[in-house]
Amino acid sequence: MPGRPTPGKPTQGKPRSGKPNAAARTRPADRVFKFLSTSAAVSIMVILAGVALFLIIRALPAITASWSTNPELKSGVTGGFASFWAYVSPLAFGTVWASVIALLMATPVAIGIALFISHYSPRRMASFLGYIIDLLAAVPSVVYGLWGILVMRPFLLPLQEWLNAYLGWIPLFSGKVTSTGSSILTGAVVLAVMVLPIITAICREIFLQTPKLHEEAALALGSTRWEMIQLCVFPYARSGMVSAILLGLGRALGETMAVAMIISPAIIASFRIITEGENSQTIASNIALNFPIATGMQRDALIGTGLVLFVISLAVNMVARLIVNAGTGRKKVFWRKEKVSTS
Amino acid sequence: MKAFRFGQAAAVLTAGALALTACGGNSSAAGTSSAGGSGSASAAADYSALAGTITAGGSSAQANAQAAWSAGFKAQTPKVTVNYDKSQGSGGGVTNFTAGSYDFAGSDAYLSADQATKAQAVCGTGGAVNLPVYLDGVAIVFHLKGVDKLQLSANTLAKIFSQQVKTWDDAAIMADNPGVTLPSTAITTVTRSDGSGTTQNFSNYLHQVAPDVWTAPVSNKWPVAGSSAQQGGSGVVNTVKAGDGTIGYADHSAIGDLPAAAIKAGDKYVSFSQDGVTKAIATAVTPAKSTVAGDLGQDIDYTKLTSGDAYPIPLISYDILCTKFKDAAQAKLATAYINYVVSDQGQKIAAKNAGSAPLPIELADKIRATLKTVS
Amino acid sequence: MSKSNGVAKSISVKDLNVYYGEFLAVHDVSIDIAPRSVTAFIGPSGCGKSTLLRTLNRMHEVLPGAHVTGEVLVDGDDLYGAGVDPVTVRRQIGMVFQRPNPFPTMSIKENVLAGVRLNNRRISRSAADELVERSLRGANLWNEVKDRLDKPGQGLSGGQQQRLCIARAIAVEPQVLLMDEPCSALDPISTLAVEDLINELKDSYTVVIVTHNMQQAARVSDMTAFFNIAGSGKPGKLIEYAQTTTIFNNPAQKSTEDYVSGRFG
Numbered sequence: 001m002p003g004r005p006t007p008g009k010p011t012q013g014k015p016r017s018g019k020p021n022a023a024a025r026t027r028p029a030d031r032v033f034k035f036l037s038t039s040a041a042v043s044i045m046v047i048l049a050g051v052a053l054f055l056i057i058r059a060l061p062a063i064t065a066s067w068s069t070n071p072e073l074k075s076g077v078t079g080g081f082a083s084f085w086a087y088v089s090p091l092a093f094g095t096v097w098a099s100v101i102a103l104l105m106a107t108p109v110a111i112g113i114a115l116f117i118s119h120y121s122p123r124r125m126a127s128f129l130g131y132i133i134d135l136l137a138a139v140p141s142v143v144y145g146l147w148g149i150l151v152m153r154p155f156l157l158p159l160q161e162w163l164n165a166y167l168g169w170i171p172l173f174s175g176k177v178t179s180t181g182s183s184i185l186t187g188a189v190v191l192a193v194m195v196l197p198i199i200t201a202i203c204r205e206i207f208l209q210t211p212k213l214h215e216e217a218a219l220a221l222g223s224t225r226w227e228m229i230q231l232c233v234f235p236y237a238r239s240g241m242v243s244a245i246l247l248g249l250g251r252a253l254g255e256t257m258a259v260a261m262i263i264s265p266a267i268i269a270s271f272r273i274i275t276e277g278e279n280s281q282t283i284a285s286n287i288a289l290n291f292p293i294a295t296g297m298q299r300d301a302l303i304g305t306g307l308v309l310f311v312i313s314l315a316v317n318m319v320a321r322l323i324v325n326a327g328t329g330r331k332k333v334f335w336r337k338e339k340v341s342t343s
Numbered sequence: 344m345k346a347f348r349f350g351q352a353a354a355v356l357t358a359g360a361l362a363l364t365a366c367g368g369n370s371s372a373a374g375t376s377s378a379g380g381s382g383s384a385s386a387a388a389d390y391s392a393l394a395g396t397i398t399a400g401g402s403s404a405q406a407n408a409q410a411a412w413s414a415g416f417k418a419q420t421p422k423v424t425v426n427y428d429k430s431q432g433s434g435g436g437v438t439n440f441t442a443g444s445y446d447f448a449g450s451d452a453y454l455s456a457d458q459a460t461k462a463q464a465v466c467g468t469g470g471a472v473n474l475p476v477y478l479d480g481v482a483i484v485f486h487l488k489g490v491d492k493l494q495l496s497a498n499t500l501a502k503i504f505s506q507q508v509k510t511w512d513d514a515a516i517m518a519d520n521p522g523v524t525l526p527s528t529a530i531t532t533v534t535r536s537d538g539s540g541t542t543q544n545f546s547n548y549l550h551q552v553a554p555d556v557w558t559a560p561v562s563n564k565w566p567v568a569g570s571s572a573q574q575g576g577s578g579v580v581n582t583v584k585a586g587d588g589t590i591g592y593a594d595h596s597a598i599g600d601l602p603a604a605a606i607k608a609g610d611k612y613v614s615f616s617q618d619g620v621t622k623a624i625a626t627a628v629t630p631a632k633s634t635v636a637g638d639l640g641q642d643i644d645y646t647k648l649t650s651g652d653a654y655p656i657p658l659i660s661y662d663i664l665c666t667k668f669k670d671a672a673q674a675k676l677a678t679a680y681i682n683y684v685v686s687d688q689g690q691k692i693a694a695k696n697a698g699s700a701p702l703p704i705e706l707a708d709k710i711r712a713t714l715k716t717v718s
Numbered sequence: 719m720s721k722s723n724g725v726a727k728s729i730s731v732k733d734l735n736v737y738y739g740e741f742l743a744v745h746d747v748s749i750d751i752a753p754r755s756v757t758a759f760i761g762p763s764g765c766g767k768s769t770l771l772r773t774l775n776r777m778h779e780v781l782p783g784a785h786v787t788g789e790v791l792v793d794g795d796d797l798y799g800a801g802v803d804p805v806t807v808r809r810q811i812g813m814v815f816q817r818p819n820p821f822p823t824m825s826i827k828e829n830v831l832a833g834v835r836l837n838n839r840r841i842s843r844s845a846a847d848e849l850v851e852r853s854l855r856g857a858n859l860w861n862e863v864k865d866r867l868d869k870p871g872q873g874l875s876g877g878q879q880q881r882l883c884i885a886r887a888i889a890v891e892p893q894v895l896l897m898d899e900p901c902s903a904l905d906p907i908s909t910l911a912v913e914d915l916i917n918e919l920k921d922s923y924t925v926v927i928v929t930h931n932m933q934q935a936a937r938v939s940d941m942t943a944f945f946n947i948a949g950s951g952k953p954g955k956l957i958e959y960a961q962t963t964t965i966f967n968n969p970a971q972k973s974t975e976d977y978v979s980g981r982f983g
Contacts (some may be wrong), residue, residue: 220887292434294401
């Protein structure tokens, strides 16, 4: 250590004295990058606020208007509703209803696929399957819509007739059964396929992160693979699975094209899922279908429904956060790793 | 002026050639060369000095016709580009028009009083005129095994679409089709799930001709529950085709090879024909109430269509433009284009490429007269 | 199947080769382990001692491509015989790992009962309570945790966690208890507690322990097996297997002497 600075003689030539100071100061590149990343972070908030503001400003006239007297609102695409809330409530119901049915179908399959990839299949097959699943996510929704119309509608028709004939006493399957296949069930099946990749991909990542330590502990106790999964994988992945499902829900809530193309809608709140004329309509699909022909105030009303969808999506995301955070709080040590991976 | 005349002369020489070259580049202008060769050459000469861009949009019913028109127009005025945005729909067209961003709007309905007032903000106190440039018919398409010809009266149609008649062997349908064996298949009505001018026209037709049966409102959103609602005319056509016992309504130009029912008018059943629509419009329209001179918004009185050669469910789509443009050059462009659209040649191209019906001569003349007042 | 009820059994390894895919990890090991004894496996890193330990309850099969040739007889029954389910093997031969791994979402009590629940799902509450106490006492942990049995196992100290894992392993009353460097992640005081425990465990179980710590091997084991490796990529081999006192004081092989006396590279 020939050049070690001594108290009495802090500087020993220029290059050496420069170094500690330079390290303390931020370098220009750092400052530039900090500025860039900060402005990116700020801009996303500005955009979000802007979208919310736009929705509120445009929607307010339609929300506050008198729907029975306003010449635009009382006819055409918004005709027949006493108020904005009477119009949007069945739509909000339909949005959630279609998405929940889709999730009920997608979740078990997605978790099954994710488990197969993470814990059952040979490595080469796992990566191939993962690739296929990711590919599903890349298919445009209009293609899913066409697939739904041309393939799934006729394919699911016999099932729906059977459900109606034999299980028609269950309210879910009651009503006049569809003859063209444009039911919520068909739409939800297609929606399920669309949200499948999201849920699968996230679950797979989380399952793969299950500590080997715990898996070995379970196996060494003499658990079968399935018992091992119940014993360590699921408890470990629980909050991650919930957020995966909620992300899938977010996707399903906002899905437009496929739903608009497949489901034969009515603006009513109905639990029936295999009828033709009693399918609850979703907000996004209703906007897509009616925005083109809607005029001034009707457009504001449709934007108002968009605001409601925005709020629903926000609520879903917040609930997802809450659940994840609750999980984190209870098992601090254990969840930390997982939280990093999903945030 | 000199330049203008020179342009005119040049155009006469080149119009045919340009029309031919356009054929190579744009398939939708396929009808241009033959039509361009006919009596419209002198009209074409008027356009040649024009240059610029026409921005428009709206009704998707007009989309195919607008594509054919803009290609045909471009063949004669290579420096003019027409951008017609069909994704807007009628509502979007009018909204953008009253916001001042369109030279004209395509709409399946003429401006409401409210919209007309809004249009004054852009067009000045003169307001805007509705020009009925595109005619078509609402076809009643069906798919029923073993049946390829169907006759329906207005009352039966109203009963079917208001869900009062539920099977094909219902007495009402049998009465319309003597000698035809109809199966007991359940009827599935297929309607539009999106707001549509076709729905507006069809519900208006049922409302006028079968008021006792049809009690639902006239609306651009299908007003009766219980049907299979599909997106767009193509969605209706596809679903009717895929099902059995299905019946739906669609713009005739969209039905493809599906059979369409003949509709009773007077005491005859009339099948769709382009001439039948033209005749229907010539007979049944009355000018809508308007404060704008030269406005050609039309109300259709379907009850007048009893002659037996007029198709009973015609459909009108409008182009809407200001009587006074902010920019005189733009006015010249737009009027030239609409003139072309309503010309014999323009209507023939649309008939060939979009399946629309040609305008009655007197209506086309009225449009030309109105266009002269636009500046 | 858990009716073996803590009957410690002998282990006899015969001509065992362990492979990972094509790679031969352990070459031709034969070794006899007496019931109710503590046997230590020592040797440098990579010599295959942990691998060999894992073949004793077929845990090595968790890695894809792992397989063996030869025999491992537990009281005469071949672990690798046709029709032998590895899951059954593992239920009878317990294992404790290098790092403590109690199930994080489970309470202390649930952790102890985890293996029993797998073996025999229905167990009365009183029987469960009794088993928890017996196992925790057996692991010298009862007095420290008896007031917080319903708290997460993750909240314990490292040494306590490791003893909890031992309690979990002995709760199913295995025939053999395998320990893979059980103290390497623990501080000296916890290590001492676990070593005391091992000394007590050999009264009821056959214990095999892998350790890097020579003193530990000397302190806890009756027999010691020294493994070595000729070089990287070469298989590990059993060099010498004898009474622990012999290995440490009077080894037959030069390399054993070098290793135990710390002269080993």
